[in-house]
Amino acid sequence: MLIALYLLVNLAAQAQTGSLADVSFMEGRWKGTFNGGPIDAAWAAPQGDNLPGFMRMMKDNKVTMYEMLIFEQTEKGPIVLVKHFKPGLIGSEEKDKSDRYSFIEAKKNQALFEKEDGSIRIIYEKRSDNQLVIQRGNQKDGKWVFADLFVFDRVK
Template sequence: MLLVFFASFLLGGLNTQAQTAPAKPGTLADMALLEGHWQGRFNDGPIEASWTAPAGDNIVGYIRMMKDNKVTLYELFAFEQTERGPVALVKHFKPGLIGVEEKDKSDRYGFISAEKDRALFEKEDGSIRIIYEKRGPDQLVIRRGESKNGAWAFSDLFVFNRVR
């Protein structure tokens, strides 16, 4: 029994290591799961998102967060295809389109891996991982992960339902 546990522990550790580098380069087709118009709730207010279908070398989209019928934050997204896979570029804006990041900077997330209805990205400084996951045809979830004690711990950040 101890041998089975030890082997599982080792294999689990190897699996975590393997997720840090893409097994194969991803494509924008891996991100097609985002396409559509989505709504949910965040911080006691409505949240809305929309992404285009992949076209050429990109996908564009936005997230709008509101509270008490007033915008609290905009996020603009561009997924661009590179030879290593898609890269997610994110800029944040306060009401009045006041940029949070410097005008020539954006948060950048590199592609790690994808499987059906799920894609994993990591912020360029290695501090955060993001999972984009479709949980059925009408639910999209964005999960945020942080490294804790040598393992990645994820929690749902945004849960969206498709707008019909």
């Protein structure tokens, strides 16, 4: 009985740890709209301990922001490191800082992360073979409320 309980607890802990395989569905090139302009995103396949991604936001045919997103595998599961850049590749965060999000859980084609200060949660979700959505969640009345932040269609 104790062995079965030990195995069950270990399996539950491993399931909560997660891996880059939980976000591999993001691989590919995606396009959407945001704030009145196009937004492009691309993610490479996971390799080793990382899965890199990139976004470009534009308005009136000019870049408004670049964003680098790197999923890195850690002992506690994947984390997301995010850096923002203004036109001219001018960093928004301090050069040795990035926004950090920790893995919470994953389901098929969906992964949930939380910002290290606990203020924001992000859901990455592949809703179909040709649609990827990033949702942003905030606490409201003690519950997490999510809304679509970016909706992308696959570029073929």
